[in-house]
Amino acid sequence: RSPRKESSAASDVYKRQASHLLANRFGGAQELSQPEDLGGDGPALVLRVRVAPNPFLQERTVVVKQLPPLSDDAGDSGAAMIREVVAYQYTNTLAEHLRPGPLLLAHDLDQRLMILSDAGDGVSFTDVLTLGDAEARRSGLRKLGRALGTMHAATSSGEASFETLHRRQCMKHGVDPDGELSRDVDVAGLASTGIRLLEDDGVPVNPTVRAFAEDSSSRHGHQHLRAFTPFDLTPDNIMLTERVVFLDYEWAGFRDVAFDVASVIAGFPQDTTTPLPDEGDVTEFIAAWRSEVEAAWPAVRDDAVLAGSVMTCLLYTSPSPRDLSTS
Numbered sequence: 001r002s003p004r005k006e007s008s009a010a011s012d013v014y015k016r017q018a019s020h021l022l023a024n025r026f027g028g029a030q031e032l033s034q035p036e037d038l039g040g041d042g043p044a045l046v047l048r049v050r051v052a053p054n055p056f057l058q059e060r061t062v063v064v065k066q067l068p069p070l071s072d073d074a075g076d077s078g079a080a081m082i083r084e085v086v087a088y089q090y091t092n093t094l095a096e097h098l099r100p101g102p103l104l105l106a107h108d109l110d111q112r113l114m115i116l117s118d119a120g121d122g123v124s125f126t127d128v129l130t131l132g133d134a135e136a137r138r139s140g141l142r143k144l145g146r147a148l149g150t151m152h153a154a155t156s157s158g159e160a161s162f163e164t165l166h167r168r169q170c171m172k173h174g175v176d177p178d179g180e181l182s183r184d185v186d187v188a189g190l191a192s193t194g195i196r197l198l199e200d201d202g203v204p205v206n207p208t209v210r211a212f213a214e215d216s217s218s219r220h221g222h223q224h225l226r227a228f229t230p231f232d233l234t235p236d237n238i239m240l241t242e243r244v245v246f247l248d249y250e251w252a253g254f255r256d257v258a259f260d261v262a263s264v265i266a267g268f269p270q271d272t273t274t275p276l277p278d279e280g281d282v283t284e285f286i287a288a289w290r291s292e293v294e295a296a297w298p299a300v301r302d303d304a305v306l307a308g309s310v311m312t313c314l315l316y317t318s319p320s321p322r323d324l325s326t327s
Helices: 011-026 079-092 125-130 134-154 159-172 177-182 187-200 207-219 258-265 279-293 303-314 321-325
Strands: 032-037 045-051 061-066 104-108 113-117 226-229 238-240 244-246 253-256
Touching (some): 011 061, 125 238, 134 238, 187 207, 253 258, 258 303
Antiparallel strands (some): 032 045, 226 253
């Protein structure tokens, strides 16, 4: 994200905590200065800070993400932060050219603190979609298609590794891993709820739509096109620098990646500030994505198979996972 404003004096506390955390992780005396508030829509405080030159850490700037305190009333066990930490740990293991987002340098679940590598200044995908001309938008969507496809293909066989990391972190911090997974987004339930809400409002549901909805429910738990995905794709969580960078992994996990494709071609329904892509945009985005994943999933070379996969997922891509899971 681009800097929004200079951080408040309260950020000095988090800067000191981050200094100690980096020193414990890498050694030496890590001095952090010149904090910038990177903003964002969520409740977390996200700062970019400068790192004084030292032989222990190569980064000259890092990003400090301070999550809000746990809420006792909400019964929050810290599982969301565990998921985000595990997602970064998992993607850290990928080769640099395959890594979809920043490196996790250090974290402390008790302090609700994460320190990430700095992805640099870039353009929010919101700006790509709303401020650029038609060719700039189409070029951005091609890059997004290739980046999503690269991430999906590179992680198509990594679910066991992710689950192992997740289970270890949960057990380390006293969280039931099976219970945490049971709180994941219930696509099957949401699809059924959507059909019921339409019928309750007197909207007739075409049998073909009902069949796609049932298929959408079943696809979520199956291995078809299954790989790592941030899942909660919004333009504000995608940054275009020298490459496409995906931010914020609190909903990350292994799911049917056709949901990511559907989210983009539906115009990011979670964010009503961006326009729908036109037919040419969609064609080029899908072609770019398919060129990266067809080696991992040869079935996507069949237009009918790919169209069916995306269509079933389009029925799910209206509200965001947060809104749906609490509706």
